Amino acid sequence: MHYLAFHFASTHEASELLTDTLSALGADGVQVQDAAEITAILADPKNLSYADDDFINQLDPVVRIVAYFAAFPEGVRVNRDPDQASWTLYDNSEKIIVPLSQLEEQIRVRLQSFSAFLDIGDGYQGCLVVKEEDWAENWKRYYNTLHLTDRLVINPSWLDYQPVPGEIVITLDPGSAFGTGTHETTALCARWLDEKLQPGDHVLDLGCGSGILAIIAARLGAGSVEAIDIDALAVSVAKANCQLNQVAVMVHSGELKDAARPRYDLIVANIIADVIVAIAGDIPSLLAPGGLFIASGIIRDKLPAVEAAAEQAGLSILEKRIQNDWCALLLGKAKGD
Incomplete structure (x- = not known):
């Protein structure tokens, strides 16, 4: 088994809908980098984090989202029923294996439907392979x-x-x-x-x-x-x-x-x-x-x-x-x- 990292370029307004959709599809994890959200957290008087102006100014205005799906020789692991998974616990959803092309098509169809009423940005950018040993161990090299x-x-x-x-x-x-x-x-x-x-x-x-x-x-x-x-x-x-x-x-x-x-x-x-x-x-x-x-x-x-x-x-x-x-x-x- 290894992981596939699906990359998206989106907007602050669409990020929550997109992350929920990816989780419902069966993503094992979703990572979001949202400059507006980071700035809002840092501006909260109750927040204990600190960042200097250079850090804030260097934040990418594009919301970057990465969703990780488990991949096997026979295909990618997803939820059998994404619509049901959206209102149940994702971890309890029944899983199936589908071809990568099928999952990518599901993602494109959903993004197309969202774009009718919401600015989703540039959307899906493609996927990359993340080896399992890299996922677990690479951070230790630092x-x-x-x-x-x-x-x-x-x-x-x-x-x-x-x-x-x-x-x-x-x-x-x-x-x-x-x-x-x-x-x-x-x-x-x-x-x-x-x-x-x-x-x-x-x-x-x-x-x-x-x-x-x-x-x-x-x-x-x-x-x-x-x-x-x-x-x-x-x-x-x-x-x-x-x-x-x-x-x-x-x-x-x-x-x-x-x-x-x-x-x-x-x-x-x-x-x-x-x-x-x-x-x-x-x-x-x-x-x-x-x-x-x-x-x-x-x-x-x-x-x-x-x-x-x-x-x-x-x-x-x-x-x-x-x-x-x-x-x-x-x-x-x-x-x-």
Whole structure:
């Protein structure tokens, strides 16, 4: 078995109808790249994602849709009754194998009918073969063993690595969660953890993603480590990575207000600037005497806003580091607070 990727050039108005139609026909997955939808998500005040203007300006105005159908020597797997599949669970629909030409004709007929009342764009562009091994494994080629500091090493779970004496190796399977060590924001945090964490410290990783920073803290000798994320998928990935590295970390869903301890010796937040600004006022009360707050995920343009929020919250900037366009701050309680 392999997969066929059916490519479409469409419009924002037609994308939902087209994706529903492809799913009803029997697509195993549908991928949509819609600039209007991405822009709307980024503009939502409740959204925690961030993208700079260059990214937004480079988005393709054409909606690109790719539908994946399973293909076999005898033909392509589709739903026997697409009309019935449109109001039942697609996975429960009866499947049949049809010639590729038959499926393509079904697609063209449906697009032609839609075009009578809706701008569907250029429509069907053709299909390409996607080998099953490429589907499952190619993404792993982009991850290699990474040396963050003289002793901190991040190694993907599918690669063998022989550490030299003194190295601390973190085994990681990033899954769908952020945090592999390759991004500047994660690396900046990891280096400060290596420099500042003292054995026995109580550590909070806020917005833990893959769990990489929480695992590093645990391996560096923290007395306790708590990892929080609002994303249930990230929590699941972080728990799996903690188990993989055999470290005891309390991983759970939530926000800063859901932190379990009253005080922490070190809090690390590799999130985005707007969230750091929003939580800055709550950080000092959660820091133990002499405690540190590592704030990262700050794009350079947002740094002044974070610095102002930190000062207003009674936090002193002990050190600032910048890598490419990303910034991180090491903060502590201001004297007298």
